[in-house]
Amino acid sequence: MIEKSTNFFEDAKAIAKLIPTGRVCSYGEIAKYLGATKSARMVGWALNSSKPEENIPAHRVVNRKGLLTGKKHFEGPNEMQLLLESEGVIVINNQIQDLDQIWWNPNEELL
DNA sequence: TAACTGACCGCCG
DNA sequence: ACGGCGGCCAGTT
Numbered sequence: 001m002i003e004k005s006t007n008f009f010e011d012a013k014a015i016a017k018l019i020p021t022g023r024v025c026s027y028g029e030i031a032k033y034l035g036a037t038k039s040a041r042m043v044g045w046a047l048n049s050s051k052p053e054e055n056i057p058a059h060r061v062v063n064r065k066g067l068l069t070g071k072k073h074f075e076g077p078n079e080m081q082l083l084l085e086s087e088g089v090i091v092i093n094n095q096i097q098d099l100d101q102i103w104w105n106p107n108e109e110l111l
Numbered sequence: 112t113a114a115c116t117g118a119c120c121g122c123c124g
Numbered sequence: 125a126c127g128g129c130g131g132c133c134a135g136t137t
Binding site for chain 1: 117118119120121
């Protein structure tokens with residue numbers, strides 16, 4: 001019934017699921033991997049459309065600066081940060097530390 | 112129906 | 125170095 005342009009959304013969710021624990025990625029990188037470098041926003045939309053039941057670690061997906069821009073879309077304001085810290089990711093002031101350390105590039109890892 | 116917004120990113124001034 | 129704006133796609137009002 002609803003399998004048409006959702007391909008991009010499905011892929012975005014799939015990539016998010018592929019993100020290993022303790023790692024983070026940016027919307028742009030995911031979008032780039034999907035072939036839509038300029039459609040980074042759609043990646044976020046895909047996660048928003050997705051539900052917690054989908055087991056999608058959206059908290060591992062952050063913006064280019066490593067800032068938890070989508071934390072407000074979670075159950076709680078600190079849910080995202082707590083999840084990241086729980087996985088070993090250092091997050092201070094809604095910003096991920098050691099980005100170069102935990103960064104996960106789909107183009108390199110999944111290549 | 113048409114227009115705006117939205118978990119962003121990159122470019123230009 | 126910092127600020128502002130446009131572009132992408134789809135969903136919502």
